[in-house]
Amino acid sequence: MSEYVEALKTTDLKDGEMRKVALRGRDLLVAKVAGRFFAVDDRCPHMGTGLSRGRLNGTVVTCASHGSQFDLADGRVVRWTDWAGWKARLAKAVRFPRPLVTHPVKVEEGKVLIEL
Numbered sequence: 001m002s003e004y005v006e007a008l009k010t011t012d013l014k015d016g017e018m019r020k021v022a023l024r025g026r027d028l029l030v031a032k033v034a035g036r037f038f039a040v041d042d043r044c045p046h047m048g049t050g051l052s053r054g055r056l057n058g059t060v061v062t063c064a065s066h067g068s069q070f071d072l073a074d075g076r077v078v079r080w081t082d083w084a085g086w087k088a089r090l091a092k093a094v095r096f097p098r099p100l101v102t103h104p105v106k107v108e109e110g111k112v113l114i115e116l
């Protein structure tokens with residue numbers, strides 16, 4: 001059964017910022033972009049690095065480990081590693097590109113609530 005759980009105050013993040021939030025034993029990445037909040041599992045689908053350690057550009061987060069990029073808005077893979085040639089082909093064959101796990105977010109009374 002899913003429910004919305006308070007993760008942050010709306011004022012805890014500036015626009016363009018993201019941070020790791022531990023919620024009910026689950027690590028999430030929460031970001032604020034153009035006034036909207038996004039929440040995804042803080043785990044890169046490639047090899048598990050915490051995406052909150054990466055960089056945020058608009059709604060696209062870049063993993064700090066191997067440069068994979070994902071759109072926080074829908075979880076889609078923008079780029080699967082920053083490798084090229086045979087290494088990129090091997091990366092896709094061994095670990096098929098997978099999207100992020102996204103979570104619905106709503107804002108109520110200055111609180112950011114995330115569905116778990």
Ligand code: FES
Nearest residue numbers: 044046047063066
């Ligand atoms: S662990 Fe994120 S790109 Fe490899």
